[in-house]
Every structure is written in structure tokens, then in C-alpha cells.
Amino acid sequence: MPLAITPPPPGAALARRALAAVFAAALMLGPLAGTASAAGVTMEARVLLQGHTRIGSWMAIEVQFENTGPAVQGELRIDGGSQGRTRFSVAVDLPTESRKTYVLHAQPPAFGRTVKVQLVSGSTTVTSQDVAYLIHDGGQLIVGVLAERPQGIIGELDLDPSPNGAAPAIVSLGVADLPERVEGWATLDRLIWQDVDSNTLTEPQLASLRGWIAGGGRLIIAGGTAGLGTLSGFPDDILPYRPDATLDVAPSTIAALVGPVPADATDLPALAGESGRGRALATSGDRVIAGDLEYGSGSVTLIGFDPTATWLAETRSVEAMWRRFLPNRTSGGPVITTDDSQIVNAVSQLASLALPPIGGLLVLLGGYILLIGPINYLILRRLDRRELAWVTMPVLIGVFAVSAYGFGTALRGTDLILNEVAIVRGAPGATEGTAQVYLGIFSPSRATYQLQVPGGALLAAPISGDFAGGGNAGVLDVVQGDPALVRDLAVGFGSLRTIRAESATTVPLVEARFLLQDGVLSGTIRNKSEIALEKVAVVLGGSVAVIGDIPAGAEKTVSLRPTGNQFFQSISDRVFGQVFFGDASQLTDEGLRMRVRHAVLDQLTYDPMFGNIGTLSASGPVILAWGRDDILDVQISSQTARRNANVLYYLPAGLEVSGKTTFHTDLIQTTVVSADAAFFSKDPFSLNMGAGSATISYQPITFEGTIEPTALQFGLNFGGGPLPVGGGVSIKPLAVIPVRCTDLANTEPPGCEPARNDGVPEIELFDRTGDGAWVRLPHLGQGATYSLEDPSRYVDPATGQVLIRFLNEVQDSGVSVQFQVSISGVIS
Numbered sequence: 001m002p003l004a005i006t007p008p009p010p011g012a013a014l015a016r017r018a019l020a021a022v023f024a025a026a027l028m029l030g031p032l033a034g035t036a037s038a039a040g041v042t043m044e045a046r047v048l049l050q051g052h053t054r055i056g057s058w059m060a061i062e063v064q065f066e067n068t069g070p071a072v073q074g075e076l077r078i079d080g081g082s083q084g085r086t087r088f089s090v091a092v093d094l095p096t097e098s099r100k101t102y103v104l105h106a107q108p109p110a111f112g113r114t115v116k117v118q119l120v121s122g123s124t125t126v127t128s129q130d131v132a133y134l135i136h137d138g139g140q141l142i143v144g145v146l147a148e149r150p151q152g153i154i155g156e157l158d159l160d161p162s163p164n165g166a167a168p169a170i171v172s173l174g175v176a177d178l179p180e181r182v183e184g185w186a187t188l189d190r191l192i193w194q195d196v197d198s199n200t201l202t203e204p205q206l207a208s209l210r211g212w213i214a215g216g217g218r219l220i221i222a223g224g225t226a227g228l229g230t231l232s233g234f235p236d237d238i239l240p241y242r243p244d245a246t247l248d249v250a251p252s253t254i255a256a257l258v259g260p261v262p263a264d265a266t267d268l269p270a271l272a273g274e275s276g277r278g279r280a281l282a283t284s285g286d287r288v289i290a291g292d293l294e295y296g297s298g299s300v301t302l303i304g305f306d307p308t309a310t311w312l313a314e315t316r317s318v319e320a321m322w323r324r325f326l327p328n329r330t331s332g333g334p335v336i337t338t339d340d341s342q343i344v345n346a347v348s349q350l351a352s353l354a355l356p357p358i359g360g361l362l363v364l365l366g367g368y369i370l371l372i373g374p375i376n377y378l379i380l381r382r383l384d385r386r387e388l389a390w391v392t393m394p395v396l397i398g399v400f401a402v403s404a405y406g407f408g409t410a411l412r413g414t415d416l417i418l419n420e421v422a423i424v425r426g427a428p429g430a431t432e433g434t435a436q437v438y439l440g441i442f443s444p445s446r447a448t449y450q451l452q453v454p455g456g457a458l459l460a461a462p463i464s465g466d467f468a469g470g471g472n473a474g475v476l477d478v479v480q481g482d483p484a485l486v487r488d489l490a491v492g493f494g495s496l497r498t499i500r501a502e503s504a505t506t507v508p509l510v511e512a513r514f515l516l517q518d519g520v521l522s523g524t525i526r527n528k529s530e531i532a533l534e535k536v537a538v539v540l541g542g543s544v545a546v547i548g549d550i551p552a553g554a555e556k557t558v559s560l561r562p563t564g565n566q567f568f569q570s571i572s573d574r575v576f577g578q579v580f581f582g583d584a585s586q587l588t589d590e591g592l593r594m595r596v597r598h599a600v601l602d603q604l605t606y607d608p609m610f611g612n613i614g615t616l617s618a619s620g621p622v623i624l625a626w627g628r629d630d631i632l633d634v635q636i637s638s639q640t641a642r643r644n645a646n647v648l649y650y651l652p653a654g655l656e657v658s659g660k661t662t663f664h665t666d667l668i669q670t671t672v673v674s675a676d677a678a679f680f681s682k683d684p685f686s687l688n689m690g691a692g693s694a695t696i697s698y699q700p701i702t703f704e705g706t707i708e709p710t711a712l713q714f715g716l717n718f719g720g721g722p723l724p725v726g727g728g729v730s731i732k733p734l735a736v737i738p739v740r741c742t743d744l745a746n747t748e749p750p751g752c753e754p755a756r757n758d759g760v761p762e763i764e765l766f767d768r769t770g771d772g773a774w775v776r777l778p779h780l781g782q783g784a785t786y787s788l789e790d791p792s793r794y795v796d797p798a799t800g801q802v803l804i805r806f807l808n809e810v811q812d813s814g815v816s817v818q819f820q821v822s823i824s825g826v827i828s
Contacts, residue, residue, distance in 0.1 A: 040069020041094065041126055045117045047133045048179050049144070052171050053108045053187050054136045058458055058502065060184035061104045061131060063117060067094040074121030075479070078106045085461035086476045092119060105184060105458050105480060108135055136187070141168040141329045144188050146175065148195035148226065152308035158319040160328055160671055160697060168328075180204035182211035182434060183458055183502050189329045191217065194306075195224035198233030210238060211504055214296030214432040215425055216652070220325050223271045223304045231271075240278025240291030240302050243271035249284040254305060257282055257290060258312060258321050265311045271304035278302075279704070296427035297652045301325050324798060327619075327702065328671060340438075340500070341464040342606050346421050346599035347440035347498050349592050350644075368400045417442040418641040419496075421596060422631045423604075423648045426507030428623070433507035433649075435631045438462065439499045441641075443491035450637035451489055456482035457503035457632055483635075505631055508533065512558075512653045514621050519561060519662060521545075521655070525623060526555040533625035533649070535597070537575050540622075541666025542615040544574045550625070560621075564665030568614050568685075572601035575624070596646045597626060604650075613683075619669065619701050623651040655701065657827050662711075663700035663800060664822040671697040677808060688816040689761070693807045698821040700800035707800045711824035712791035716760060716817055717782045728785035733765070733775035740809050755809035760817060765794045766803035774805060782817075795823060 045063040053059035063076055075089040088106045106115065118128040136142060139162040145153050150172040159168045175196065179185060185208055201209070213219055219238075221231065228243050236242055249272075251265035270289040278293030278300070289304040303325075305312075312318050372393060380386045419440035426433035437457070441449065453459065461476045476499065479485040491497045508529030514521050521540060527533050527550040536547040538558050545560035576598050601624070607613050616622055627647040672682060678690030687694065700707075713728050741752035756762075756779055764774045765788075780786060788794070794802050800823055808815050 040067055041072060041119065042066040042068075043117075043119060043127050043129055045129050045131045047131055048103075048177050048184060049187055050171055050173060050177055051133045052136065052142060052169070053133050054140075054142070055110055055138050056107070056463065057186040058105045058181075058183040059108050059133060059187070060179040060181065061106060061115075061117060062101060063104065064099070064101045065092070065094055065119075066099045068097060071095045072119070072121055072126060074119060074126065076102055076104050077118045077120055078104060078115055079475075086459075086478060088460075088478055088480060089120075090480045103180065105181065107460050108133055110135065136169055137162075137166050139329070140166040141189050141326075142171060142187055143168055143190045143192065143326060144171050144173045145192045146173045146178075146194075146196055147192065147222075148224070149308075152313070153192055153194065153222070156307065156313060156318050157322050157326070159323060159326055161673060162328055162671065175200045175205070178205050178208070180208060181458075182208040182215070182504050184208070185212040185217065188212070188217065190220065190326050192220045192222060192326075194222040195226040195230060197226075197230045201233055206233070206235075210235075210295075211432050211434065213238065213298040213300060214427060214430045215434050216297040218298055218326070219300045221300070221302045222307055223269070224306045224308075228271060237277065238293070238295055238300050239276065240293040240300060241273045241276035241280075241288045243273040243302075243304060245272050245287075246270065247272045247284055247287060247289070249289055249305065251311075253284045253289065254282050257303075257324075258307075258315065258318050262311055262315065268305045268309055268312075271302075294654055296430035296432060297425070298427075320798065339464055339606065340462055340603065342599050342603035343421060343423075343438050344462050344464055344498055346596045346603070346646075347419055347438045348496055349596045349599065350417060350419055350440070350442060350496070364400075364404060368396075371400070372396045414444045416444065416636070416639055416641045418634055418636070418643050420630055420632065420634075420643070420645040420647075421600060422645070423600065423650055424505060424507055424631065425650050426510075428510050428512040428651055428653050431506050431509055433505050435501075435503055435505040437501040437503070437631050439501060439632070439634060440496045441489065441491055441499070441636070442496045444494060446493045447491055449486075449489045449491065449639065451486035451499075452483040452635040452637070453485075453501065454483045454633050454635070455503055456480070457484050457501040459484050459486060460500050462498045462500050501632060503632065507649060507651070508625075508627070510623065510625070510649075510651055512623060512651070514538075514558065514653055514655045516655055516657045516661060516667075517659050521558070521560040521562060521621060523558050523653075524555055525550060525558060527552060531627055531629065533627065535575065536623065536625045538621055538623055538653075539571060539616050539618075540620070541618075542571070543666050544571060546575055562664075562666040570602060570614055571605050571616065572598045575601060593628075593646060597648070600646070600648050615666070618652055620655045621653050623649075623653055625649045625651065655703075657701075657703035658705075660710075660824070660826055661703075661707075662822060662824040664820070667701050668821055668823070669699050669701065671699070673697050673803065679814070686816055686818045687806065688814060689806065689808050690814050691808050691811050693805055695803060695805045698802045698804060698823070700823060703800070703827055705827050706797045707795065707823075707825040707827055708797065709791040709795040709800075709823065709825040711822070712788040712794060712802065713785055713822040713824075714763075714780065714788070715785045715820040715822075716780055728787040730789060731778055731786050732789040733767075733777055737764075737776040757810045757813055759815050761806040761808050761815045764805040764807065766805070767793050768796065769793050791823075791825075795825070800825070 043063060043065055045061055047053065048060040048062055072094040074092050076092050077087060077089040079087050088104060090102055090104050092102060094100060114130040114132050116128055117131050119126040141159065141162055147153055154170050157170055161167050180202060231243060246269050248267045249270045250267055251261040255261055272284060272287040272289050275288050278291040280288045280291050282290035290302065292299055292301040307318055376392055376396060380388055420437060422435050422437040424433050424435045459478045474490050477487040479487065486499065489497060508531055511526040511528055512523060514523035530552050532552055533550045536550050538545045538547060538560055540560060540562050542564050543560055543562040545558055547556050547558060550556050576594055579595055579598050604616060605613055627649060628645050629647065630643060630645045631647060673695040675694040677692030677694055680689045680694050738753040739749060739751065741754050742748055746754040760780060760782060763777045763780060767773050767775050802821060802823065
């Protein structure tokens with residue numbers, strides 16, 4: 001079926017404002033690269049991805065040197081990572097008459113527009129340069145356009161804002177702007193590629209592109225005028241099909257992608273090929289001219305025709321196509337970019353750092369009281385030497401102090417401990433992944449350590465600092481390279497220092513595919529790796545199915561009926577049970593392991609604004625599985641450490657939706673499109689607003705095909721569970737939107753109606769028929785469900801999206817409501 005024309009202009013205005021803001025910010029920043037020179041050394045530095053970066057992500061800074069003077073050996077340095085607690089550096093060797101390029105990765109400060117890059121030799125700063133960057137919010141969609149003529153594509157992009165209302169940022173890139181490490185790609189969410197030779201990618205860039213896609217990135221390759229050769233550098237395993245010819249195709253062959261075509265539309269040239277690994281989106285005869293391929297958690301879409309062709313660019317339908325291929329980013333998830341306090345707390349879950357047992361303290365204190373009091377007195381009285389109390393009491397106090405110290409030392413232990421807690425992002429069917437690892441180094445005594453991390457992981461201080469005795473004890477001095485180094489790590493007596501690391505890694509091979517049919521998610525998980533997966537669970541939003549352990553080579557079936565999180569329990573409690581403070585059984589090795597894993601799941605569902613929200617921020621089902629093998633082979637110079645490891649494998653899985661389906665609670669995602677209310681806020685459970693309006697998009701999780709809507713239901717203040725399927729009060733839009741009175745007597749203008757001040761907003765829906773218009777619903781009551789007549793007028797058949805506008809027409813009064821939407825239909 002053709003795509004419906006997607007709605008209202010708010011998105012277009014936001015996208016244009018975002019694009020203007022990006023270019024305006026670039027003009028204010030000045031050039032994102034500059035040149036500095038001193039003593040024969042010329043340095044030119046720039047931030048890759050055209051200077052764009054994201055809070056909590058790694059930005060790659062490329063520095064080019066030319067040395068016409070004496071040889072220089074030293075370090076390239078940047079201070080300020082994790083808000084001043086990390087110094088990043090990389091070794092530099094510049095012989096006479098040399099030209100070299102180095103790349104230094106850093107965490108951008110949240111406040112500021114530049115970082116100072118310094119070339120230091122010994123204690124001398126040879127040269128330095130301020131490098132500009134542009135930082136984006138963690139929830140903002142960032143789309144890169146790598147094209148010979150990017151303006152043609154950028155002009156067609158009218159994308160939805162993020163759930164918090166931030167308009168997407170569109171960035172024009174070149175091949176040289178792409179980092180050679182996958183960590184540097186984290187800023188980018190989507191990449192459009194057109195008419196640029198893929199053979200110009202270096203091997204590290206191509207490997208990083210593959211890892212970025214596997215981790216959730218989306219690559220869209222569009223046809224153009226450059227021909228087949230531009231795609232020859234992409235390997236077959238990431239292409240939906242391999243084009244081998246250019247065909248002229250009729251406009252009707254792409255109608256399923258771009259919607260109704262104009263009567264005067266002409267044939268288009270398209271890159272065509274035989275059916276390959278992916279799914280065909282458009283065909284001409286037996287040849288595929290557009291297709292997509294799921295790769296890990298991401299996807300690659302190949303559009304064989306040129307979407308900037310004249311008659312296509314003049315239609316609004318092409319905007320709907322780009323919306324389909326460039327969905328909003330999923331906020332949150334396993335990538336920790338702001339508050340990491342929960343996982344830092346997990347790292348500190350060691351027996352050596354646990355509070356001493358109350359029983360032992362009471363015995364020690366009771367013994368001291370008895371010894372220094374009655375026992376001391378009775379013995380001295382029996383010896384008739386009570387005057388010796390002046391001697392015995394200080395001696396007994398000393399004995400007690402030594403005993404207390406010995407008791408504490410025995411509890412803390414004498415071992416150097418390396419505690420590793422990691423979240424590994426991967427996907428079923430792929431072994432590429434990215435790990436965020438938190439390393440805790442516990443020292444039984446005050447000491448300074450030298451650390452090496454083979455593999456070149458990127459290291460930094462935790463975002464939230466250390467909880468367990470380390471505090472902000474000095475700047476973390478990191479030297480990047482293979483191995484990465486941490487110099488002079490100071491750890492206090494009986495304390496723990498935490499280091500954050502990020503690295504590409506290998507993920508256990510897991511195969512899974514889920515089907516949502518008749519309201520039940522079902523499927524099979526196959527562990528095709530050589531390690532056992534522990535405490536496996538499948539999570540869809542706030543719904544959880546605990547599967548248990550899956551040995552190597554084994555498989556287990558999954559059945560889950562999504563019902564939401566009706567009682568607002570945390571996912572960690574639903575997987576592991578509740579953790580009670582002071583429970584002695586949780587101080588065993590397995591008890592502590594459970595507490596660590598409990599805290600890691602709390603990190604995944606933690607929102608700095610709202611606390612634990614009890615749901616995963618993912619657009620589909622996620623497999624959570626645990627391992628206990630080290631991700632990083634950390635070496636501590638001249639020391640042997642006792643090692644613990646807890647690894648969470650976070651594997652978003654594909655979901656096929658077919659037949660009759662009802663989308664509700666966990667199966668619907670919300671996005672704030674616009675808001676002009678006097679005040680407005682939206683948390684996972686409710687929305688609050690002052691006088692004015694707010695437009696919110698309610699869209700089902702991604703599905704293939706189209707939906708023929710059969711029911712559209714609403715509920716106000718109905719609770720956390722799903723709405724009852726079917727039934728409800730049948731309603732239809734008002735024929736005329738009432739005019740509100742403007743005077744206190746409620747008489748002006750004539751025929752007006754007073755605004756209702758009952759805490760419930762007025763609700764309007766976007767009617768997609770014709771040219772599109774907003775229609776007003778009758779005033780809804782609390783605690784009831786409503787079923788809207790003729791739902792096909794309001795549901796986008798391509799995405800299932802429904803646009804709803806909330807209006808508070810009462811001045812100086814706020815409203816706060818829980819609002820739920822249920823969309824039923826047939827997927828075909």
C-alpha cells in the first residue's frame with residue numbers, strides 16, 4: 001500500500017530551525033580546525049565529524065604535525081575529560097623534516113566550545129591550539145549526509161523531533177571526517193551515502209562502519225548519478241543486494257516507498273540486482289531496485305533510485321520515505337552518557353568494602369567494656385593492686401585498638417582486587433560488539449599502581465566520581481595506545497578507585513527471532529557460543545520474561561504477553577528479586593554477584609530526572625544475558641590481583657509483527673513534537689502542562705509492511721496496565737470546535753462556551769485524509785476508555801503513528817494526566 005502523506009508542518013519547521021542552528025553555531029564557533037606553530041613544529045587540529053559530538057561520547061581529534069626543526073619526542077595532551085578528572089595523552093615522535101598525523105580521543109566537557117590541545121616535551125609546552133567542537137544533547141537525532149551534492153538530500157529531510165522536543169541535527173560530511181575507531185562514531189545515529197566512492201574508505205574506517213551498524217547505526221545508501229562503481233568498496237555481507245546494472249524503471253515501481261506519484265512522473269534510472277541477503281522493498285520485474293538488511297542491532301537500506309530527482313523532490317511523499325528510513329534515536333539504553341552512579345555503585349559491591357557484621361562489632365565492643373571495666377577491676381582487687389589501674393587501662397586501650405585494627409584488616413583482606421563490571425552491546429546473529437567496562441581497583445593499603453590495558457581501550461574517570469573511598473583523589477592520567485596506560489593511579493588504604501573504559505569486543509553468538517501475534521511475543525533463543533549464558537531474560541519495555549540459564553549449544557523458548565509495568569516495579573526486582581539492606585545471605589560470593597547485577601540493571605533503567613523508570617528504552621525486545629569472563633585483560637605492574645567479573649550482554653532482537661495486532665503500553669513509543677504551553681513536562685507516566693498546547697506522537701514499535709487500523713482507543717488516568725481491548729465509549733470528533741468565552745460572565749463572544757476547569761485537557765487529533773486538519777474530540781472523563789470511530793483517518797498506515805494535541809484553555813491553571821493510547825489493526 002502507498003504511504004500516507006505524513007503530517008503537519010511542526011516537524012518541518014523544527015528541522016529547518018535545527019539545520020539553521022547547526023550552521024549558525026558553526027559560524028559562531030569559527031573554523032573547527034586551526035593551525036599553531038612553534039620552534040619549527042606546525043600543528044593543525046580538528047574534531048572529526050565536522051566538530052559535532054555528544055555528551056558522554058568520545059570525540060576523535062585529528063592532529064597533523066609538520067616538523068622542520070630539531071626532533072621532538074613528547075606527548076599530545078588534553079585536559080578536562082569527565083569534567084576535569086581525566087588527562088588524555090598519546091605519545092608523539094617527530095623526527096626532523098617529518099609530517100605525521102595523530103588521533104587523540106577525549107570526552108568533551110559539557111560546558112564550553114573549545115578544548116586546548118598541547119604538544120608537551122618533558123616539562124615544556126612546545127605548541128598548543130584551541131580546537132572548537134559543537135556538543136549535542138544525548139537524546140537528539142544526528143544524521144550525517146555524505147554525498148557529492150548534500151544540499152539536495154538535506155532539503156528533503158523533515159524529521160520528527162526527539163522525545164524531549166529537540167529537533168534533529170543534519171550534518172554534511174566527507175570521507176575524511178569519519179573516525180577510524182568505532183567509539184568515535186557514537187555521536188552519529190544515521191548516515192546517508194550518495195555518489196561518493198566507497199573505495200576511498202580506509203580499512204579501519206570500513207571496520208568501524210561495520211561495528212557502528214552492528215551496534216545500532218543505520219546506513220542509507222541512495223542511488224544517484226555516479227554509477228555502480230561507487231558501491232564496490234562495500235562488502236556483500238552488509239548490502240541488501242549487490243547492484244550489477246542500471247535500469248530505467250517506471251514511477252509505479254517505487255510507489256510503495258514514496259506514496260502516490262504525480263501523473264507527469266517520468267521513468268527513473270535505478271541500480272538493480274538479484275535478490276540478496278536482505279529484504280526487497282521495490283522491484284522491477286525480477287530485479288531488486290530497493291532493499292534493506294538487518295545487521296546486528298542496526299540496518300543498511302539501499303535505495304537504487306535517486307531520491308533527489310526533480311519530480312520526486314517536488315512531492316511531499318519523499319519526506320515520508322525519509323521519515324521511514326530515518327526513525328528517531330532510542331534514548332537511554334545501554335550506552336551510559338550522563339549519570340553512571342548506579343554502575344559505579346555496582347563496582348563497589350565487594351566483601352572487602354561491605355559494612356562489618358553487627359554481631360562482630362557487638363562482641364568486640366562488649367569485650368572491651370567488660371575487659372576495661374569489671375574484669376580489670378576484679379583482677380586488680382584480687383591482687384590488691386588497684387592503684388595499677390593507671391597502667392592497665394592504657395595498656396588495655398592499646399590492646400583493644402590493635403584488636404580493632406586486626407578485625408578491620410581481616411574483614412578487608414590483604415588481596416589486591418580487580419573488580420570488572422561491563423555492559424556489552426551486541427545483537428543476535430553478530431559477534432561484533434562494543435563494551436562499556438567499569439574497573440574497580442581495591443587496595444588493602446595506600447599505594448600507587450601502573451595499569452596496562454592491551455587492545456587500546458579508551459579510558460576515563462567515571463562521570464559520577466568514585467563512591468568507595470577514592471573520591472576525586474587526583475586526576476586520572478591516561479596514555480592512549482596499545483596498550484593503553486594509566487600512570488600513577490593512587491588508591492587509599494582499604495579504598496577502591498574506579499576507571500571507565502570503552503572498547504570494541506567480541507560478543508557470544510546468539511540467534512533469536514521473535515514473533516508478535518495475537519498479543520503474545522514468542523520465539524526461541526539459541527546459544528551458539530562456547531560459554532554459558534546466565535540469568536537470561538527477555539525484556540520488552542516494562543514487560544519481562546525470565547528464561548534462566550542457557551548452556552553453550554542449548555536453546556530455550558520464549559513466551560511473553562506484554563502487559564506493561566502495572567505496579568511500577570524495577571526490572572532488576574523482576575529478574576533477581578528484591579535486595580534488602582543488611583541481609584547476611586547477600587554477603588556471600590553469589591549474594592554479592594546478584595547485588596552487582598541488580599545494580600547494573602538499575603543503571604539501564606535509571607533516569608537522572610525521574611529515577612528508576614522501570615522500563616528499557618528500546619524500540620523492541622531485548623535479550624539480557626550474563627557472563628563472568630573478563631572483557632579487558634588489565635595488567636597491574638608488578639602485582640597479581642584477585643579478579644571478579646560480571647558482564648551483561650545486551651542484545652536487541654528483531655521482532656516480526658503479523659496479522660491482527662494491538663499496540664499498547666510497551667508496544668507504543670511517544671515523542672514530543674511541539675509544545676507552547678506556559679510550562680510543560682512529560683515523564684514516562686504522565687504529562688503536566690500550563691495554559692497552551694502540546695503535540696505528541698504515539699507510534700507503534702517498528703514493523704514491516706503496513707497497518708490497516710481497526711480500532712483506536714484512549715484512556716485517561718487509567719493506571720499502568722494496558723487498556724481493555726474492544727469496548728469503551730464510542731466517540732467521534734465534534735463537527736465544530738467550540739469558541740471559548742473571553743469574559744468573566746462567559747457571554748463574549750456570542751455563542752461561546754466556557755473552558756472546563758476539571759484538570760483534564762481538551763484533545764485534538766490530526767486527520768490525515770485530504771489535506772490534513774486537526775479535529776477536536778468531545779471532552780473526555782477520567783478513568784474511562786474511549787473508542788474512536790473510523791480510526792483509519794488518524795493512523796498512518798506506514799508507521800502506525802497517531803498525532804495528538806493536548807490543549808489547556810484555562811489560564812493560570814495546570815493539568816496533569818496519565819494518557820494511554822491503544823492502536824489495533826491488521827499488519828500486511
